[in-house]
Amino acid sequence: MKEKIEKRLDGRKQNELREMDAKVGVVKRADGSAMFRIGKTQAIAAVYGPRALHPTFMRDPEKGILRCNYNMISFSTGERVRPGPSRRSKEISLVTENALSPVLDLKEFPNTVIDVFIELIQADAGTRCAGITAAAMALADAGLIMKDLVSAVSVGKVGKNIVVDLDKEEEDFEDGATDIPIAMTPRDGKITLLQMDGEISKEELLKAIELGKEACLKIYELQKKALKEKYI
Amino acid sequence: MTLLINEKTIVVPGEEIAEGMDYLPAQGTYRQNDKIISAQLGLVNVNGRLIRIIPLTGRYIPKAGDTVIGKVVNISFNGWIIDVGYAYEANLSLKEGTTDFVERNEDLTKYYDFGDIVVVKIINVSRSKFIDLTTKEPGLRKLNGGRIIQVTPSKVPRIIGKQGSMITMVKDATNCRITVGQNGRVWIQGENTDNEIKAVEAIRMIDEKAHIEGLTEEIKKFLGAESDKSQKIGEEDEIN
Numbered sequence: 476m477k478e479k480i481e482k483r484l485d486g487r488k489q490n491e492l493r494e495m496d497a498k499v500g501v502v503k504r505a506d507g508s509a510m511f512r513i514g515k516t517q518a519i520a521a522v523y524g525p526r527a528l529h530p531t532f533m534r535d536p537e538k539g540i541l542r543c544n545y546n547m548i549s550f551s552t553g554e555r556v557r558p559g560p561s562r563r564s565k566e567i568s569l570v571t572e573n574a575l576s577p578v579l580d581l582k583e584f585p586n587t588v589i590d591v592f593i594e595l596i597q598a599d600a601g602t603r604c605a606g607i608t609a610a611a612m613a614l615a616d617a618g619l620i621m622k623d624l625v626s627a628v629s630v631g632k633v634g635k636n637i638v639v640d641l642d643k644e645e646e647d648f649e650d651g652a653t654d655i656p657i658a659m660t661p662r663d664g665k666i667t668l669l670q671m672d673g674e675i676s677k678e679e680l681l682k683a684i685e686l687g688k689e690a691c692l693k694i695y696e697l698q699k700k701a702l703k704e705k706y707i
Numbered sequence: 708m709t710l711l712i713n714e715k716t717i718v719v720p721g722e723e724i725a726e727g728m729d730y731l732p733a734q735g736t737y738r739q740n741d742k743i744i745s746a747q748l749g750l751v752n753v754n755g756r757l758i759r760i761i762p763l764t765g766r767y768i769p770k771a772g773d774t775v776i777g778k779v780v781n782i783s784f785n786g787w788i789i790d791v792g793y794a795y796e797a798n799l800s801l802k803e804g805t806t807d808f809v810e811r812n813e814d815l816t817k818y819y820d821f822g823d824i825v826v827v828k829i830i831n832v833s834r835s836k837f838i839d840l841t842t843k844e845p846g847l848r849k850l851n852g853g854r855i856i857q858v859t860p861s862k863v864p865r866i867i868g869k870q871g872s873m874i875t876m877v878k879d880a881t882n883c884r885i886t887v888g889q890n891g892r893v894w895i896q897g898e899n900t901d902n903e904i905k906a907v908e909a910i911r912m913i914d915e916k917a918h919i920e921g922l923t924e925e926i927k928k929f930l931g932a933e934s935d936k937s938q939k940i941g942e943e944d945e946i947n
Contacts, residue, residue, distance in 0.1 A: 506766055525766060526794045536835050578720070580746070583768060585835045587794040615720050615748045618765025618861065620735065622746060623721035662721045662744070702719045702748060706763060706918055 483636065484644050490686055492628070492640045492693060497609075497701035499616050507617025509701070511609035514642055515599035520609035522617040525587035533588075539581035543571040543591045545606055551598040567603045574607050574627065574658040574668035580620040589619065600643040600654075601629040607658050607668065612698050616705070625667060626694040627658035630687040632675050637683050639690045655680070657687040661695035664688055714753045717763070717918070718745040724758055735760025749861075750918055763918060767792045767860040767890040769838050771829055774847070776855065776888035777840070779823045782815050789827065789840060792860075792890040797838035799827060804842055824850040824894070826886055850886070853896030856907055860891035862917040866910060873913065873923065880930035881906040905930070 483489070493514030502508035505521035512518075528534050545567040547556045571593065581589065591613065593606040604627035611625040631638060632653040633645045646652055653673030659666045666684070675683065710725050712718060724736060725743040732738045735747035736758055745751070749760040769775075769791060777797065781788035786800040801809055805818050819825060826847050827840040842848065858866065866887055867874050878885050883897035883906045893910055897903040909926055916922055 507764065524794070528794075584794070616764060618748060618762045620746050621720035622737070622744075624719065660721070699719050699722075703717050706717050 483633070483638060484648075485642065487638075489636060489638050490689060492690055493642065495694065495697055497612065497697050499612055499701050499705045505613070505617075507613045507615070507619075509609045509612035509616060511605050511612065513601060513605055513608075513640065515597055516595070516601050516605045517597040518593055518595050518602065518605040518609040520591060520593045520606065520613040522589060522591050522610075522613045522619075524589040524617075525581075525584035526590070528586060528588040534586045536585050537582070539584035539587040539589055541572055541576050541579060541581065541589050541591065543568045543575065543593065543610065545571055545593045545595075545603065547595045547598055547602065551595050567606070570668055570670065571603065571607055571610065575610060575614065575625055577665075577667050578611075578622045578625055578660055579614065580622065583620065589614070589617075598643075600641050600646045601656070603627070603668075604629050604656050604658065608694055608698065612702060615702055623660040623662045624695060624698055625658050626661050626691040626698060627656065627668060628687055628690045628694060629654055629656045630683040630690070631655050632673070632679060632683065637679055637686060639686050655683055655687070657684060657691065659688060659691050661692055710753065712751055714751050715920075716751055717749070718751055718760065719748055720746055724751055729756065730758050731756050733757040733759035735762060762861040764859060765861055769793050769797070769829055769832050769836065769890075771832050773829045773889035775827060775829060775890040776850070776886065776892035776894055777825055777827055777890075779819050779821055779825065782819075782821065787815065787819050789825065791827070791829075791838065791840075791888075792857075792892065793836070793838065795836060795838075797827075797829070797840050799825075799840040799842065803830070803840060806843070819849060824855065826850060826888065826894075850894050853884070853894050854903060854907070856893050856895070856910065858891045858893060858910060858914040859917075860889065862914050863887060863889055863891060865917040865922070866893070866913050868923070873926065876923075876927065877906055877909045877930065881909070885910075 496512040498510045501510045502521040507522040510519050525539050545564050549556045549558050591610050595602050607627040631641050633648045634650050653675045655671045658668035712724050722745045723742050732743050736743050737746050747760045749762040752759050752761050775791045777789040777791040779787050780790045789797045789799050791797045830841045831839040881902045883895050886894040895903050895906045
């Protein structure tokens, strides 16, 4: 039996993503780069490296390290974002690193660093997911050895509905909204990022993750297409 | 047992290339259960039972035996420090740099000075990527004049071609002296600037279209058309 579904604020279906767009090779001077847009959220990722790592105490003689930098550009939202690192951006940089490093193999590059810069030029919720999706494409474009790509999407509960890909309007829904960013490796469906802001029951969480996995596969298809399109 | 993706198609990391134990994973691929999966963006290459990925992008990774073009960035007490385009610099020791007897505290700049461009060969890369170089082989020398361009290192084999066919074609058509380093640096010296520019354009074209089939013909046409055009202009001049 179909549950009663309240209509979403922008009229999308529960499992419907916003309109997406992806392009690889957008930053000429970088070793690898990609743009990913989902709805009004747009992220640009640039990869540099392997290159010399400073400060030297961070060097690992066994393998290279991954260093991510997430940044929201000051004009990316309605309210001006104060430039420079913040508590929030530091946390997101860290979870991005953790979401991407399981697929990367950096044993070939001891004592070096792979720098990933993620810039959000426009933000409308789901920025860390857009950033991770763009960064995964940029890493592949940089020719690094990766077990798999990483696709990310946010799922959540808006009012009583379990939905995928919340926009800012839904995230700020007055009757309460739960936001759950998910990143996963599309091939074996392993989750590399799972965060939550809000309240949700166990059953609903499991259902939300299932929806998120399906949505990630759709994003994966787009990532694949964008990477191949550069060489046609 | 079967190839799931044809040879020479572009794959992204995480795509299944073959199934069954008949094939073996080589560079840029790995095995998971009975499947061979790509781990790099590139073209699928099947050589007998081996499946590997020919990468389309990426920085230079030094390996022993490579001839590269480097720049002298520093001079230490026992040799030269040379940038070969990797994250860390390479070391050309005094013993490998010259056959002369060198006095203690002698000025090493008379052999190779700061900023000199050299063709060197990598003799050893240690596990932690310390690179040792040599100049004691034919063809290894200091480069004077000419110009250097940077191309994608993974496309160097395509620029050189089978037994040097591609690069010989460019050399013959443009009358340029060309040295291609495995690190993607190409040194070009011609009789005049026009010839040099033509060679640069041809090499850039190979770099851009390395994954396309029938590239040799296209380059031949490009080089031929260019020379035809200049001939035509010459003829017209004569008529006038």
